[in-house]
Amino acid sequence: MATGSPGHITCWALGAVVLLQHREGGVGMGQCLRHQMHWEDLEEYQALTFLTRNEILCIHDTFLKLCPPGKHYKEATLTTNQVSSLPALRVNPFRDRICKVFSHNDVFSFEDVLGMASVFSEQACPSLKIEYAFRIYDFNENGFIDDEDLQKVVLRLLNSDDVSEDLLTDVTNHVLSESDLDNDNMLSFSEFEHAMAKSPDFMNSFRIHFWGF
Template sequence: MGNEELEDYQALTFLTKKEIIRIQRTFQSFCPEEKDYREEKLTSKQMCSWPELKVNPFRDRICKVFSCDGTFSFEDVLGMASIFSDRASPRLKAEYAFYIYDLNEDGFIDKEDLQSIIRRLLNTEYLKKEDLIALTTRILGEADLIQDNMLSLAEFEHAMSKSPDFLHSFRIRF
């Protein structure tokens, strides 16, 4: 990658040159040696095997949200990494978190989404069904401003703006 191209990527993302180079090396390691990485695409399965995503309980959703066709170009990966960067805006992070957590893709985070999110995050072996329902009800009670038993993007953004840990937890260091 040339210096001019590197500077262009840096200008278009929230990533540093060092991060872009590290992502390029990892991306290139998945490409056949004789191929130009800029013309290659990785599958969602390959992306989910990246060390940074492998342990994330939402890796399948992350890959789905950041790829419209199940494949990732180098620029797609840069875009994804940019959102998870420390330098991305809180509003942008909240928007993408909403899309990731809207598991049934109905444009809202509802009770079923919340229960699935909690199951992914916690060891549900020790979580009783009534505790899961109580936790879901409490979350909706605090964040559901119009009390329709689901969170819109605006309600989710509002809730995340009040959560001091959100910005630190919604990051992946590529």
């Protein structure tokens, strides 16, 4: 990994996740049984995401289990700690960044959770995945992935703070030499997008299953 490209960095970062077995869920007419969700809402969520009806209902079940009792799902929110502790995220070295990018004011509505699950689903389009991958790796949120961001990525992937400065420098320099097309020592979104488009494993690695538990 010390000599990996940004594409390989992304694959490693989001490959170490717990994949949860998909569970089928029934759907009725009018209001979905057990789900407090109207049929029209379910159809709208399906139209606006890359998720199936069963996936949406399974995510909804999990959301309700974490919400205060009696709270309607459209009014309830989850904390970032609750979401980052989900089995799908708790082993991911970038769980805090994922939560930061997909939450609003450090809380998750049901639609925020759906949006996150949709981006990480198998059906999501490459351009959407690349957009969110860039935001996740942009730690300092300056609109670029610079050497500071790259070093943080490497430290998290190695799961250690005891990494030599020489190794960090070598890795970041190698990544930049491969992907920094204008030689300004940082990756713009277009440069990152170009690098990800050349990575054959990116789409398979940028996946997390948030349903089925």
